[in-house]
Amino acid sequence: MNGQFSTRVITLMPVAIAINIVLGVTVQQVLKLPIYLDSIGTILVGVLAGPLAGALTGILSNLIWQYAPGIGGGTIGPFAVTAGVIGLLAGLWGQLGVYRSRPASGNQLIVAAVIAALIVGVLVFPIFNNPAYTDPNIGGYPSWVFTAIVVIGVVVALAIAGFILVRKDLAGFYVAAAGAITGIVAALVSAPIAAYVFGGVTGSGVDVIVAALRQGGADVLSASVGQGLISDPIDKTITSFVVFVIIASLSPRLLARFPNGERLTATAA
Amino acid sequence: MVPDFVLRPPTGRYHALNPGTKLVLAFAEAAIAFGVRGWTGPLVVIAIVVATATAARVGRSLVPFALAVIPLVASILLINTFLFPGATDVIAHIGPLAPTWTGLGAALQATLRVAAFALSVAVFALTTPTDDLLADLERRGLGRRGVFVIGAAIGMIPRMAERASEITDSQRARGLDTEGSRWRRIRGVVPLAAPMIIGALSEVEERTMALEARAFSAPGRRTILRPLPDSTGQRAIRWVAGLGAIVLVAASVAGILPVP
Amino acid sequence: MTLRMRDARYAYAGTSRQVLAGVDLDVEAGRVVAVVGPNEAGKSTLCLVAAGLAPIAIGGRLEGSVLLAGDETAGLAAHQAAQRCGILFQNSATQLSGTTSTVWEEIAFGPRNLGLDIGAIVEHVEGAMATLDIAGLAERDPQRLSGGQAQLVALASVLALQPSLLVLDEPTSQLDPAGTRLVGKALSRFAAENGTAILLVEHKTGLVARIADEVAVLVGGRIVQHGPTAEVLANPALAEQGVDPPPAVRIERAVAAAGRSGDLAGLDLAALEMEPIANPSLPIGAPLPTGTPA
Numbered sequence: 061m062n063g064q065f066s067t068r069v070i071t072l073m074p075v076a077i078a079i080n081i082v083l084g085v086t087v088q089q090v091l092k093l094p095i096y097l098d099s100i101g102t103i104l105v106g107v108l109a110g111p112l113a114g115a116l117t118g119i120l121s122n123l124i125w126q127y128a129p130g131i132g133g134g135t136i137g138p139f140a141v142t143a144g145v146i147g148l149l150a151g152l153w154g155q156l157g158v159y160r161s162r163p164a165s166g167n168q169l170i171v172a173a174v175i176a177a178l179i180v181g182v183l184v185f186p187i188f189n190n191p192a193y194t195d196p197n198i199g200g201y202p203s204w205v206f207t208a209i210v211v212i213g214v215v216v217a218l219a220i221a222g223f224i225l226v227r228k229d230l231a232g233f234y235v236a237a238a239g240a241i242t243g244i245v246a247a248l249v250s251a252p253i254a255a256y257v258f259g260g261v262t263g264s265g266v267d268v269i270v271a272a273l274r275q276g277g278a279d280v281l282s283a284s285v286g287q288g289l290i291s292d293p294i295d296k297t298i299t300s301f302v303v304f305v306i307i308a309s310l311s312p313r314l315l316a317r318f319p320n321g322e323r324l325t326a327t328a329a
Numbered sequence: 330m331v332p333d334f335v336l337r338p339p340t341g342r343y344h345a346l347n348p349g350t351k352l353v354l355a356f357a358e359a360a361i362a363f364g365v366r367g368w369t370g371p372l373v374v375i376a377i378v379v380a381t382a383t384a385a386r387v388g389r390s391l392v393p394f395a396l397a398v399i400p401l402v403a404s405i406l407l408i409n410t411f412l413f414p415g416a417t418d419v420i421a422h423i424g425p426l427a428p429t430w431t432g433l434g435a436a437l438q439a440t441l442r443v444a445a446f447a448l449s450v451a452v453f454a455l456t457t458p459t460d461d462l463l464a465d466l467e468r469r470g471l472g473r474r475g476v477f478v479i480g481a482a483i484g485m486i487p488r489m490a491e492r493a494s495e496i497t498d499s500q501r502a503r504g505l506d507t508e509g510s511r512w513r514r515i516r517g518v519v520p521l522a523a524p525m526i527i528g529a530l531s532e533v534e535e536r537t538m539a540l541e542a543r544a545f546s547a548p549g550r551r552t553i554l555r556p557l558p559d560s561t562g563q564r565a566i567r568w569v570a571g572l573g574a575i576v577l578v579a580a581s582v583a584g585i586l587p588v589p
Numbered sequence: 590m591t592l593r594m595r596d597a598r599y600a601y602a603g604t605s606r607q608v609l610a611g612v613d614l615d616v617e618a619g620r621v622v623a624v625v626g627p628n629e630a631g632k633s634t635l636c637l638v639a640a641g642l643a644p645i646a647i648g649g650r651l652e653g654s655v656l657l658a659g660d661e662t663a664g665l666a667a668h669q670a671a672q673r674c675g676i677l678f679q680n681s682a683t684q685l686s687g688t689t690s691t692v693w694e695e696i697a698f699g700p701r702n703l704g705l706d707i708g709a710i711v712e713h714v715e716g717a718m719a720t721l722d723i724a725g726l727a728e729r730d731p732q733r734l735s736g737g738q739a740q741l742v743a744l745a746s747v748l749a750l751q752p753s754l755l756v757l758d759e760p761t762s763q764l765d766p767a768g769t770r771l772v773g774k775a776l777s778r779f780a781a782e783n784g785t786a787i788l789l790v791e792h793k794t795g796l797v798a799r800i801a802d803e804v805a806v807l808v809g810g811r812i813v814q815h816g817p818t819a820e821v822l823a824n825p826a827l828a829e830q831g832v833d834p835p836p837a838v839r840i841e842r843a844v845a846a847a848g849r850s851g852d853l854a855g856l857d858l859a860a861l862e863m864e865p866i867a868n869p870s871l872p873i874g875a876p877l878p879t880g881t882p883a
Binding site: 065067068070071072073074075077078079081082083085086087097100101104116120121124126127137138302305306309310314317 | 355359363450453454474477478479480481482483484485486488489490493494497521522523525526527529530532533534536537540541545546
């Protein structure tokens with residue numbers, strides 16, 4: 061058992077990579093949602109095995125998706141950088157114990173739920189309120205875009221608060237925060253790539269958002285950032301929650317065998 | 330001694346090139362296609378790629394790869410032609426829409442870049458069996474663990490895809506909504522993702538033990554079954570292609586490359 | 590002595606309960622020792638401990654002595670244990686590496702990992718294929734085999750390391766009847782012709798009856814009975830310990846209970862390849878339900 065790249069981690073990574081690719085394709089084609097879910101495996105490996113393993117999982121997923129015969133094609137390769145960053149952050153959150161179950165009850169839960177909802181509000185508000193984004197005369201967004209942002213913000217805030225209260229687990233709050241931060245960073249890293257490599261569009265459904273933003277007069281880079289900031293935090297938050305649910309369902313015996321194992325087992329309330 | 334069906338000798342001269350050479354060429358082509366701004370970069374790459382494909386007799390097989398980028402190209406053409414920020418040289422007024430020449434130009438350039446990239450990837454994929462590429466990378470220092478991760482991931486994708494469709498089918502039978510409202514579909518994510526992942530994770534323990542039982546963590550280098558010939562000539566090609574690409578991209582970014 | 594366990598006690602990592610609570614077991618070259626017992630008795634754990642995978646690959650606490658070809662397993666590296674003991678699990682799909690496109694290369698996976706030279710690799714691979722008579726599968730894609738064939742390929746790939754002990758953890762339990770027959774026959778032949786020591790854990794006592802020299806009964810992490818096969822399997826106490834007696838024994842009892850003297854010597858039960866009856870809780874002596882092979 062040698063550090064971050066033990067045989068167990070080496071076995072886990074291909075499974076995670078395959079999950080990334082298959083889920084990414086399935087969610088787009090079958091569920092037809094504007095989220096990707098193609099970094100579930102990356103975040104899972106990061107949380108279980110550390111930042112380096114997580115980053116590599118992400119990078120390899122993108123490169124394999126791009127270059128492997130039969131499934132290759134598309135334009136996902138250049139975003140390997142983003143995937144690497146997501147894995148790195150996930151490793152960080154894992155080591156900080158973000159994904160550890162923290163059972164709690166009563167007031168603690170309510171406070172956490174409220175703060176989580178407020179944080180979502182805070183994240184959404186600057187986009188909502190910044191005249192550089194909102195005033196069409198100086199290159200802002202058309203009005204339906206920020207209705208969309210408000211709606212998404214409210215829904216996400218309620219979902220997170222609900223998650224915390226129903227599962228009686230403070231971890232929901234930390235996982236949400238980690239997911240949101242990861243999403244924002246991912247959007248900021250991806251935007252220049254999309255803007256300069258592809259002229260701002262990537263061929264997926266989110267191009268609609270880019271189009272809407274451009275129509276408002278935003279330049280290519282801002283449009284990419286704007287699109288990213290709408291889809292990525294939601295996608296990464298949902299992904300982080302799914303990963304958390306899965307990890308919470310694994311037995312401590314199994315978790316103990318992974319490098320980050322101890323930091324993932326629940327502490328007593 | 331080692332049977333032929335394991336040795337799998339390559340067919341054709343381009344195919345017989347060392348996988349590392351073909352990989353460097355693919356990366357160089359991608360770099361030039363995206364890094365050299367303007368029309369020349371992508372066009373040159375497309376020319377090189379088509380010539381290579383013809384010489385390697387894989388020309389016809391390029392078609393599916395080319396078709397696969399059509400959705401992206403359509404998106405690029407539409408959005409950039411009609412919505413290019415700051416452009417004023419309108420082609421025609423079509424109702425509320427105002428496509429611009431600048432937009433069209435940018436759109437076409439972006440299309441060429443994407444096409445050049447996709448075709449370069451296609452030629453690489455068609456002339457380089459994954460096994461060979463991985464064996465070569467392992468020999469050059471990637472090691473057995475890197476090779477295993479990549480090889481096993483590629484091998485696992487078809488099986489994982491089957492499992493995903495089994496799960497979607499059984500969830501649909503239980504009422505998973507794949508056509509309904511957005512909220513319903515979001516709720517459908519966890520019942521799809523969780524069983525797939527938990528099923529895959531439960532195999533990780535067994536796979537780990539199976540690897541250890543086959544001496545996977547033995548020290549030293551693994552034996553290579555198939556020698557992959559390399560030559561000084563090919564090494565020269567790799568250096569020229571690699572450095573050349575870097576120089577061209579740098580020159581283009583610095584604005585000193587005098588080509589359209 | 591290929592495997593020598595003395596007072597072996599083992600608890601998995603992160604737990605305190607000892608799944609093995611003091612096991613003494615010897616397996617000599619050329620002998621087949623079977624281990625039977627109810628669920629949760631620790632049989633799979635016993636396999637992992639015997640093969641050295643516990644604690645080398647999965648951690649946990651091992652106390653007592655486990656000697657594999659003369660060396661304590663706790664002091665071995667995983668690849669050293671792999672060369673002394675091969676282990677076959679139930680699920681053939683997870684034992685194939687998934688990185689090879691032919692069975693030949695799959696079997697060569699182990700020897701390649703050890704860095705053997707090409708001549709030695711060819712010899713090991715072809716030897717393993719010949720032993721199990723699967724040379725005809727050499728060009729096939731390992732991911733497109735039937736369950737039984739895949740299990741044989743998995744077995745060949747551990748035999749390719751030429752271990753002196755082979756541990757089999759319920760090798761046929763996930764196979765359909767055809768696969769069970771295929772693997773059962775191959776194992777019978779292997780046990781009869783090869784000098785490798787074998788430790789077989791099985792639920793299907795039919796296979797045990799055919800190939801095992803001795804049987805040990807494992808209950809609650811301890812061995813409660815150990816003796817020659819015929820003796821242990823005919824012991825009526827077996828059922829109380831949660832183990833189905835093999836078909837031959839069940840038939841004999843049913844025949845005896847029906848009042849006829851049972852001379853079954855003329856019946857080739859192995860050829861019948863019987864499966865456990867559909868209703869294992871049927872009391873001995875009751876008429877068998879129609880439709881059951883009998």
